Amino acid sequence: MTLSHVTVTRYVTPLREGGSLPGIVEADDLGTYVCKFRGAGQGLRVLVAEVIVAGLARALDIPTPDQVVLDLDANIARYEADEEVQDLLNASSGLNLGIDFLPGAFGYDAAYQPDPALAGRILWLDALTANVDRSWRNPNLLVWGGTLQAIDHGASLYFHHSWPGGGGSPERFAAQPYDLSEHVLGAYVAQAAAQAPALRSRLGEASLAKVLDDVPDEWLEPVPGAEDPAELRARYGAFLRARLDGDRPWEPRG
Secondary structure, eight states: OOOEEEEEEEEEEEOOSSSSOOEEEEETTSOEEEEEOTTSTTOHHHHHHHHHHHHHHHHTTOOOOOEEEEEEOGGGGGGOOOHHHHHHHHHTOEEEEEEEOOTTOEEOOTTOOOOHHHHHHHHHHHHHHTOOOOBTTBOOEEEETTEEEEOOOTTSOGGGGGGGGTOOOHHHHHHOOOOOTTBTTGGGHHHHHHHHHHHHHHOOHHHHHHHHHTSOGGGOOOBTTBOSHHHHHHHHHHHHHHHHSTTOTTSOOO
């Protein structure tokens, strides 16, 4: 899946959950999107994680909203009265991430019984990508059209936040266990474990390369030892490949 590029035509309203202040926008393809802004405090690496993990989710048959690249003209900020929003829009001129807005979706809670196999796949994906943000405090799951949708993957792939100083290694990431004690789908460990061999088989070299190709070059910031987008994609691939290979102490076991 290659992400489409569309242009923001209108900023509609902020979503004030969390600290990144995403917003609802309309675009020239007549779509409505949740915009994750490049100028938010977490920086571009959060957008990279969103794209990579959503791509992995699709490869694993996990529903997740479609994504686009949103081209934002800072002139849109002139029409906003909120100074905080103005500052964010001005800081986000250029390419941002758009996530399809799902009208009528509602948040996951204990009253909803997910498909056990799907719940197991989500748990396995979160363990693979070291997602620390899928607890009852913040499930980051929506129910839309009767289907569970995994959203908000920016807290995954924590290892890339150490790259500006050159820190971190694929081997260290591969050996890092995953704490699923507070995971909202922690009851589905057995389903995750049963599907693990099949899930790993879906994430071969070609599949990973396809996922990484969706990340816009502009979001891949040079770091020591990886100065261009191709080298950065290779580095992400090395970290994920190391996690998938070997003993896999992170993998849920039922």
